[in-house]
Every structure is written in C-alpha cells, then in structure tokens.
Amino acid sequence: MTLLxxxxxxxxxxxxxxxxxxxxxxxxxxxxxxxxxxxxTASTSMYVLAKQTSTNSDNAANYSNLNASQMLANDVSTLLKSDRIAADTVKNLHLDSLKGYSTKVTSETTSRVITLSVTGTDPDTSAAIANEMASNVSKVAQQVMDVQSVNVIDQAVSPSSPSGPNRSMYIAVALLAGLFVAIAIVVVSDMLNTKVRNADEVEELLGLPVIGRMPAVKGGK
Structure with a gap:
C-alpha cells in the first residue's frame, strides 16, 4: 500500500x-x-566532608582530600538507598513504611554534593522523609565510613505545587495511540475486504483489459 x-x-x-x-x-x-x-517532590542537598589526612596545605594534600571526598560521596549515595536508612527513617517518623514514596539520589563524580529527592502523595511527609534520611545518613556515615560529616546545604521544604503526574504527556500519548489504532483499523478492514471495487482490480484479477463501463444511474429505470 502506497502513502497515497x-x-x-x-x-x-x-x-x-x-x-x-x-x-x-x-x-x-x-x-x-x-x-x-x-x-x-521534596529535595535536600548534602555536602560530604572527609576527614583530613594531612595537616599540610600543599596542593598534593588538598587534591588527595578532594578525591577521597568524591569517592565517599558515591558511598554515601549508596548508603542513602540502604534498608538501614529506610528503617531508621520509618522508626523516627513513626510511619508504617515508606510504601508510596520513591527516592532518587543524584551524585556527580566530580562533586561532593549529593541531592536527595523524595516523591509522594503528601507534601509535608515527603519533606519530612527527605530531611530525616539526610540526618540519618550523616550519623551512619560517621559510624561506618571515614567521614567527618555530611552537612545539609538546603533542607527540604514542603512543595506548594505538585510535580506529577504529567497529565499533558499522558493525554498526548493517548491521542497518538488513538490515531495509530484508527489507522490500523482502516488498513486491516481494507485488507480484509475482498470485494472488487474498481476496474483496476478487475484487470489485476482476470488479466484482461476492461473494454467498457456501465455507469451507475441513481433513480433511473
């Protein structure tokens, strides 16, 4: 079938x-x-500070401390996703679970800043969970890692407007899906229609030229 x-x-x-x-x-x-x-979605950002390995202020020591902090930032990002942090957060906030709330941790390889975003149906609870997780990860990181502190840069605040769902995108996808289904129905119904509808199809089926046509006359006798 051609485009035309x-x-x-x-x-x-x-x-x-x-x-x-x-x-x-x-x-x-x-x-x-x-x-x-x-x-x-409520977000908080944290800064990972590693323990100083040298009291000298030369460039080599500073570079070493920077690399150590960047690697620890990746470890802290993984720690934020652990069951221990989730369990401590649930306990401290007196929640049943974190079901219904999703977390997203962003950490660049060239930065010691970690961003934690919590998304849920309640804005106040989302902000409380983000702040509590940031507090818990600082305590645990100091206990189990060579971390001096995990300092909160910006505390999470209750968002005033929703971040989702993206209803416009869903409606646009439904519109395109409806168009696709409509075209599919039209094409399939045409393929299943075995009636001979014009002279070209007669010539193709019989291999004989059409030498005459009888016009359809409406209302005639």
Missing part, C-alpha cells in the same frame, strides 16, 4: 480517524484527573 492509497483510505474513513483519537484523549484526561493522585 493510505491517505485516500484515511480520507474515506475520516470520521473514525478523527473521533477515535479524541475519544482516547478524553478518556485518558478523565482518568488522569479523576483517578491519578497528585505527587509532590
């Missing part, structure tokens, strides 16, 4: 091609606003 034939089919079934994507987009819009709860 496809366009002709779509034009022939224009109502389906237009209505089905609109219906899918409307259905997704209703579902996203009625059944998908808003989520809120």
């Amino acid at each position: 034939e496809l366009l002709q089919l779509m034009r022939k079934h224009l109502k389906l091609v237009i209505l089905l994507p609109i219906v899918c987009a409307l259905a997704m819009g209703v579902y996203s606003y009625a059944f998908m709860a808003n989520t809120y």
Whole structure:
C-alpha cells in the first residue's frame, strides 16, 4: 500500500480517524484527573566532608582530600538507598513504611554534593522523609565510613505545587495511540475486504483489459 492509497483510505474513513483519537484523549484526561493522585517532590542537598589526612596545605594534600571526598560521596549515595536508612527513617517518623514514596539520589563524580529527592502523595511527609534520611545518613556515615560529616546545604521544604503526574504527556500519548489504532483499523478492514471495487482490480484479477463501463444511474429505470 502506497502513502497515497493510505491517505485516500484515511480520507474515506475520516470520521473514525478523527473521533477515535479524541475519544482516547478524553478518556485518558478523565482518568488522569479523576483517578491519578497528585505527587509532590521534596529535595535536600548534602555536602560530604572527609576527614583530613594531612595537616599540610600543599596542593598534593588538598587534591588527595578532594578525591577521597568524591569517592565517599558515591558511598554515601549508596548508603542513602540502604534498608538501614529506610528503617531508621520509618522508626523516627513513626510511619508504617515508606510504601508510596520513591527516592532518587543524584551524585556527580566530580562533586561532593549529593541531592536527595523524595516523591509522594503528601507534601509535608515527603519533606519530612527527605530531611530525616539526610540526618540519618550523616550519623551512619560517621559510624561506618571515614567521614567527618555530611552537612545539609538546603533542607527540604514542603512543595506548594505538585510535580506529577504529567497529565499533558499522558493525554498526548493517548491521542497518538488513538490515531495509530484508527489507522490500523482502516488498513486491516481494507485488507480484509475482498470485494472488487474498481476496474483496476478487475484487470489485476482476470488479466484482461476492461473494454467498457456501465455507469451507475441513481433513480433511473
């Protein structure tokens, strides 16, 4: 099937091609606003400070301390995802669990700054979890790692506006999916239609030229 034939089919079934994507987009819009709860993301940033290995202020000592802090930052990022930090946070905040709340830890290899983001349905609880996890990781890191401290740069605050879900994206995807389904229906229905619809198909099937045509006359006798 050529592109021109496809366009002709779509034009022939224009109502389906237009209505089905609109219906899918409307259905997704209703579902996203009625059944998908808003989520809120609270973020806190931390600075990992390693214990000084030398009292000298020369460049070699400073470079060594910087590398050590950067490697420890990666270890602290992994520690933030551990069960111990989660369990301590649940205990200290008197929560049943962290179910429904997702965490994201970002740590660049060239920086000692770690960013922790907590996303959940309650803005206050999301901020409280982020701050408590930052406090807990500082205590644990000092106990089990060669870390002087994990200092909080910016404490998490309760977000005033939701971070998700991205309803516009869902609606756009539903619109495109509806268009794809409509085109698929049109193409499949055309392939399954075995009726001879024009003279070109007669010539192709019989291998004989068409020498005459009888026009359709509406209302005639």
